[in-house]
Amino acid sequence: xxxxxxxxxxxxxxxxxxxxxxxxxxxxxxxxxxxxxxxxxxxxxxxxxxxxxxxxxxxxxxxxxxxxxxxxxxxxxxxxxxxxxxxxxxxxxxxxxxxxxxxxxxxxxxxxxxxxxxxxxxxxxxxxxxxxxxxxxxxxxxxxxxxxxxxxxxxxxxxxxxxxxxxxxxxxxxxxxxxxxxx
Numbered sequence: 001x002x003x004x005x006x007x008x009x010x011x012x013x014x015x016x017x018x019x020x021x022x023x024x025x026x027x028x029x030x031x032x033x034x035x036x037x038x039x040x041x042x043x044x045x046x047x048x049x050x051x052x053x054x055x056x057x058x059x060x061x062x063x064x065x066x067x068x069x070x071x072x073x074x075x076x077x078x079x080x081x082x083x084x085x086x087x088x089x090x091x092x093x094x095x096x097x098x099x100x101x102x103x104x105x106x107x108x109x110x111x112x113x114x115x116x117x118x119x120x121x122x123x124x125x126x127x128x129x130x131x132x133x134x135x136x137x138x139x140x141x142x143x144x145x146x147x148x149x150x151x152x153x154x155x156x157x158x159x160x161x162x163x164x165x166x167x168x169x170x171x172x173x174x175x176x177x178x179x180x181x182x183x
Contacts, residue, residue, distance in 0.1 A: 001033060001064075001074055009063050010035055010078070013056055019045050035060070035078045042081035053078055077117070091118050092125045098150050099126075099135055108151040113144060122148045 003026040010024050014037070023038040035057075039045055046053050061073040068074075079085060091114065098109045111122065119139055126132045138149045 001028075002068070003028075003033075005067065006033065006035060006060065006064060006076065009060055009067075010037070010056070013059060014045070017056070019052075021045065031075055033074055033076045035076060037078065037080045039080055042083065045080045046083050050083070053080060053083070087118070088121050091122055095122045095125060095148070095150065096132070099132055102135060102150055102152060106152060108149050110140065111148045111150065113141065113147045116146075119146065119148055126150070 007024050007026050011021075014021050014024075019039070020041055021037050021039040025036045025038070027034045027036070037045060044052070045056070047055075057076060057078040060078065061076050064070070064076070065073045077084060091111075094111065098111060101107070102109050114122075123137050123139075126135055126137045134153055135150055136153050138151070139146055140149045141147050
């Protein structure tokens, strides 16, 4: 992937939208191309619950796909002022908190519905975290209501067993909730 093309595309879109920025930095993490934007006014680029950032990200992916003649859009994640990384950390922290519940009770627990991107973050976090090797994740549900189900791996089951009740999906405000995740 041509990082210069991504950088110039992002810069041009932000300029045309009259969104002030000071720098665009491209980096690659595994199969993700991260676009970090530095701005003195990050909230204008982020928008309401990330709507502006998502829209710019969507446009950038479409342009890159077309210009590079790709079969599908590249996995580009745009961030401004660490906004996206903070959300990623939030879903991982919530998964870790729910993991304690799963271990104590042996019951499965369903996290609140979230986007495919954040479900992927949770799947990878659980799979790659040495402290969570006794757990596994599954996706359940459909469409906007698709969610992660966290449970103990087979052979590690406790009193709740395989048929244990799922925790209600509705999150308390004190949990921080996942209602404003935005990819």
